Amino acid sequence: DIVMTQSPSSLAVSAGETVTINCKSSQSLLYSGNQKNYLAWYQQKPGQSPKLLIYWASTRQSGVPDRFIGSGSGTDFTLTISSVQAEDLAIYYCQQYYDTYTFGAGTKLELK
């Protein structure tokens, strides 16, 4: 099974800061047939269902603000949130869909 490791587990930020969340997979998520990375990012606010932010490692879902940027390839991926707003305080999960599906343990974004 592919293991997804996220870091840090929590992060305290001030509004307006840029934050970076890391996600590492135990094997490459890059499929040679189409050169796509099989990785998605989700946001879950307290008491709500998760929301898809990014798929193919860097493609934003429709309606997601452009301050959310996904990057990386192979086994190392990053979600960058530029100019964090109060509404961005949530838990962020990465997910691989290369071989069935696995979520990372999550990164909690808190207010400093």
Added chain:
Amino acid sequence: QIQLVQSGPELKKPGESVKISCKASGYTFTDYAMHWVKQAPGKGLKWMGWINTYTGKPTYADDFKGRFVFSLEASASTANLQISNLKNEDTATYFCAREGKRDPGFDYWGQGVMVTVSS
């Protein structure tokens, strides 16, 4: 608009069974796979498996083989999750989630169903 509406919270005793429903609307039900995701209290997301809404074939993650059954009522655009012989560790919120047809990722989610198992 696209919606996945799940059934209400459940309180069960160990050994009992529970059936959770997920009613889809706003799209062609059989065009999109439906996944199930478990979230224990204060914990992360765990993928349970999925069901092919066209053929009805379920696929279960290893940790969810045996007591868990995915089923459909396609005529009602509804996916169901049944858990038998409930255990305390089944206490969790269970989400259904639609997988994108062309693009991957779980693009629509139900509101979640809290199942509490307690004697």
